[in-house]
Amino acid sequence: MSKRTEIGTLGEFGLIRHLTEKIELKNKGSIQGVGDDAAVLDYPDKQILVATDLLLEGIHFDLTYVPLKHLGYKSAIVNFSDIYAMNGQPKQITVSLGISKRFSVEDLDELYAGLNLACEMYGVDLVGGDTSASLTGLTISISCIGEGEKGKITYRSGAKDTDIVCVSGDLGAAYMGLQLLEREKRVFKDEENFTPDFDGKEYLLERQLKPEARKDVIESLANAGIQPTSMIDVSDGLSSELLHLSRAGQVGFRIYEDRIPIDFQTASMAEQFNMNLITAAMNGGEDYELLFTVPLAQHDAVSKLKGIHVIGHVTRAELGNYLIGRDGGEVELRAQGWNSLS
Amino acid sequence: MSKRTEIGTLGEFGLIRHLTEKIELKNKGSIQGVGDDAAVLDYPDKQILVATDLLLEGIHFDLTYVPLKHLGYKSAIVNFSDIYAMNGQPKQITVSLGISKRFSVEDLDELYAGLNLACEMYGVDLVGGDTSASLTGLTISISCIGEGEKGKITYRSGAKDTDIVCVSGDLGAAYMGLQLLEREKRVFKDEENFTPDFDGKEYLLERQLKPEARKDVIESLANAGIQPTSMIDVSDGLSSELLHLSRAGQVGFRIYEDRIPIDFQTASMAEQFNMNLITAAMNGGEDYELLFTVPLAQHDAVSKLKGIHVIGHVTRAELGNYLIGRDGGEVELRAQGWNSLS
Numbered sequence: 001m002s003k004r005t006e007i008g009t010l011g012e013f014g015l016i017r018h019l020t021e022k023i024e025l026k027n028k029g030s031i032q033g034v035g036d037d038a039a040v041l042d043y044p045d046k047q048i049l050v051a052t053d054l055l056l057e058g059i060h061f062d063l064t065y066v067p068l069k070h071l072g073y074k075s076a077i078v079n080f081s082d083i084y085a086m087n088g089q090p091k092q093i094t095v096s097l098g099i100s101k102r103f104s105v106e107d108l109d110e111l112y113a114g115l116n117l118a119c120e121m122y123g124v125d126l127v128g129g130d131t132s133a134s135l136t137g138l139t140i141s142i143s144c145i146g147e148g149e150k151g152k153i154t155y156r157s158g159a160k161d162t163d164i165v166c167v168s169g170d171l172g173a174a175y176m177g178l179q180l181l182e183r184e185k186r187v188f189k190d191e192e193n194f195t196p197d198f199d200g201k202e203y204l205l206e207r208q209l210k211p212e213a214r215k216d217v218i219e220s221l222a223n224a225g226i227q228p229t230s231m232i233d234v235s236d237g238l239s240s241e242l243l244h245l246s247r248a249g250q251v252g253f254r255i256y257e258d259r260i261p262i263d264f265q266t267a268s269m270a271e272q273f274n275m276n277l278i279t280a281a282m283n284g285g286e287d288y289e290l291l292f293t294v295p296l297a298q299h300d301a302v303s304k305l306k307g308i309h310v311i312g313h314v315t316r317a318e319l320g321n322y323l324i325g326r327d328g329g330e331v332e333l334r335a336q337g338w339n340s341l342s
Numbered sequence: 343m344s345k346r347t348e349i350g351t352l353g354e355f356g357l358i359r360h361l362t363e364k365i366e367l368k369n370k371g372s373i374q375g376v377g378d379d380a381a382v383l384d385y386p387d388k389q390i391l392v393a394t395d396l397l398l399e400g401i402h403f404d405l406t407y408v409p410l411k412h413l414g415y416k417s418a419i420v421n422f423s424d425i426y427a428m429n430g431q432p433k434q435i436t437v438s439l440g441i442s443k444r445f446s447v448e449d450l451d452e453l454y455a456g457l458n459l460a461c462e463m464y465g466v467d468l469v470g471g472d473t474s475a476s477l478t479g480l481t482i483s484i485s486c487i488g489e490g491e492k493g494k495i496t497y498r499s500g501a502k503d504t505d506i507v508c509v510s511g512d513l514g515a516a517y518m519g520l521q522l523l524e525r526e527k528r529v530f531k532d533e534e535n536f537t538p539d540f541d542g543k544e545y546l547l548e549r550q551l552k553p554e555a556r557k558d559v560i561e562s563l564a565n566a567g568i569q570p571t572s573m574i575d576v577s578d579g580l581s582s583e584l585l586h587l588s589r590a591g592q593v594g595f596r597i598y599e600d601r602i603p604i605d606f607q608t609a610s611m612a613e614q615f616n617m618n619l620i621t622a623a624m625n626g627g628e629d630y631e632l633l634f635t636v637p638l639a640q641h642d643a644v645s646k647l648k649g650i651h652v653i654g655h656v657t658r659a660e661l662g663n664y665l666i667g668r669d670g671g672e673v674e675l676r677a678q679g680w681n682s683l684s
Contacts, residue, residue: 036497037393037427042492043390057477134398135479144380157378
C-alpha cells in the first residue's frame with residue numbers, strides 16, 4: 001500500500017509550502033509567485049487576459065476513474081484553452097483547492113504533478129493560490145492570466161456575414177471517452193474480477209482524460225498571417241459555442257454536417273453504443289478545439305493549414321442558425337450542451 | 343413568503359446573464375468584462391497584482407446567521423484587502439460560484455448585490471467568472487486583479503532590524519462577533535420564541551459580518567510619504583501574520599501587549615465570555631487590518647496618522663518572536679491562527 005500522510009500533519013501553510021516550494025518561475029513577467037498576499041506580474045506593452053474555471057467533484061469530475069494527475073493536467077488545460085480562444089498566450093495560473101479529509105498529502109502531490117506538467121508544457125507559471133478544508137470532496141478553482149497584443153485579441157463578437165467558419169481537430173471524442181468510462185464504471189460495479197477493455201479506444205480516453213489546448217493552432221494562424229474575426233473554444237459542444245458567437249456577433253450560421261470533423265474511433269464507438277454520431281459531435285463538449293471565423297478572402301489560406309476544417313459560413317442574423325444535413329435537410333441549432341444547473 | 347425562482351429555469355448561461363447584465367465597467371483599464379472566454383484588461387506602466395480566495399460553506403461561513411448580501415460583500419472585501427496589503431489598488435474581480443439546488447435566483451441576486459456594492463465602494467469592476475452546480479452548499483471563488491507602482495509594491499519580506507511595527511484599527515472584534523453569533527445560534531436551537539439581543543455589540547457584528555478593507559490606510563501612508571518596508575493583512579490573526587513577516591524577512595519581532603489596539607466592545611465581550619482578551623486579539627483573525635513595518639526614522643510621522651498604532655519593533659532573527667506582557671514577562675509567539683486543515 002502506498003504511503004499516506006494526513007494533511008493535518010502539515011497544516012495549511014505547511015501544505016502550501018510543500019506543494020509549491022519546488023516551483024521555479026519561468027516567465028520574466030512573473031515577478032513574485034506563491035508566498036505573499038498577491039502575485040506580482042509585469043506585462044509591459046501587452047493587454048492582460050484573465051479566465052477562471054471552477055471544478056467540483058461529482059459535477060465536473062469523477063475520481064473513480066479520473067487519476068488525480070490527469071485531473072490536475074486537465075484543470076490547467078481548460079484554462080489555457082480560454083486564453084488561446086482570445087488569440088492570447090497563457091502566462092500564469094493561480095490554483096485554489098478545497099480538500100476533504102479523504103485526501104492525503106500524496107494525493108495532492110499527484111494533482112500538483114499534473115498541474116506542474118501542464119504548466120511546463122505550455123510555458124506557464126503557477127504563481128499563487130489558496131488551500132482550505134472542504135466538508136465534501138475536492139474543489140479546484142483556477143484563474144489563468146495571459147497576454148494578448150492590442151488589436152489582435154479575438155472576441156466572440158467579431159463574426160461578419162459571408163465569413164467562413166472553421167474548427168480545429170475533431171469533435172465528439174471526449175464525450176465518447178466519457179460514455180466509455182461511465183459504462184465501464186457501471187459494469188465494474190456489478191462484476192468482480194472485471195478488467196476494462198479499452199483496446200482501440202485509446203484516443204477517446206486521451207481526449208477525455210488528458211486533453212490539450214490548441215496553442216499550435218494559434219501559432220499556425222499567426223504564422224499564416226490569419227487574424228480570426230471571432231473565436232471561442234469548444235468546451236460545451238459545437239452547437240452551444242456557435243450560438244454564443246451568433247448572439248455576440250449578431251449573425252447567423254450555416255454549418256454542413258458532412259464537414260464536421262470526426263475521428264474514426266468516435267464514429268465506431270457511437271455505432272457500438274447505438275448513439276447519434278452527429279449529436280455527439282455537435283453537443284458532446286470538452287473538445288477544447290478552437291472554433292473561429294475568418295473573412296471569405298482567406299478561405300484558401302486557412303484551408304491549407306493542417307488540422308483546420310472549414311465547416312460552414314456566417315449569414316445575417318435573421319437567417320438563424322442551421323445544420324445542413326447530408327440530404328440537404330436543415331435542422332435549427334440548439335444548445336443541448338451540458339447544462340449542469342438544470 | 344418571498345419569491346423563489348429555480349435556477350434551472352434560467353440555465354447556466356441565462357443565470358450568468360441575469361446576474362451580470364446590469365454591470366457597467368468603471369475603470370478605463372477594464373476593456374472587456376463578463377461575456378467572453380476571458381476578461382481583457384489594460385495596465386499601462388503598472389505592475390499587476392493577483393490574489394485569490396476560496397470560500398466554502400460550512401468551513402468559511404455559516405448561512406444560518408450570515409445574510410447572503412453580507413457574504414457577497416465580505417467575499418469581495420477579503421480579496422481587496424490582499425491587494426492593499428501589497429500597497430496596491432484593486433481594479434477587477436472574477437467570481438466563480440458553485441451552487442446547490444437549495445439556492446434560488448433571488449438568493450444569488452442577494453449575493454451579487456453584496457458583491458456589486460463592495461465593487462462600487464472600492465472602485466472595482468466585476469469582469470468575469472464561472473457558475474456551476476454543486477452537490478452540496480455554496481462555493482465562492484474570487485480572484486482579484488490590482489495595480490501597483492513598480493518600486494512601491496510592498497512584500498512580506500522587507501522588514502529590517504530596528505524597524506517599528508504598526509497595525510491599523512483594532513484587533514479581535516471580528517472573532518468576538520463570531521463567538522457571539524455562534525452562541526446565539528446554539529441558544530436559538532434550544533429555545534422557541536428566541537430573539538437574539540445584540541444591543542451594545544453592534545461593532546462586533548459589523549466587524550464579523552461586514553468588514554472593510556483598509557484602502558484609507560494605504561492612501562494616508564502614501565499622502566504622508568511613508569513607504570512600509572513589509573506589509574500583510576490580518577486575516578488569520580496577528581500572531582500568524584507576524585510569523586509570516588518573520589519567516590519572509592528573516593527577522594524577529596518584539597510586540598508589546600499594552601500596545602495592542604482593542605475596542606471596548608471586544609474587551610467587554612471577552613470578559614462576559616470569560617475568554618482571554620489578548621489571545622482573542624492575537625489569534626482571532628478576520629480583522630482585515632494592515633500590519634506593516636516602517637524604518638525607525640519614520641516613527642514620529644507614522645505615529646501621527648489616525649488609527650495607526652505602533653505595537654513593537656523588529657529584531658534580528660535569532661532573537662525570536664515575543665509578546666512582552668504588561669508585567670514585562672515574555673511569551674513566544676505561536677500561530678494559533680485558525681487552521682482549517684487540521
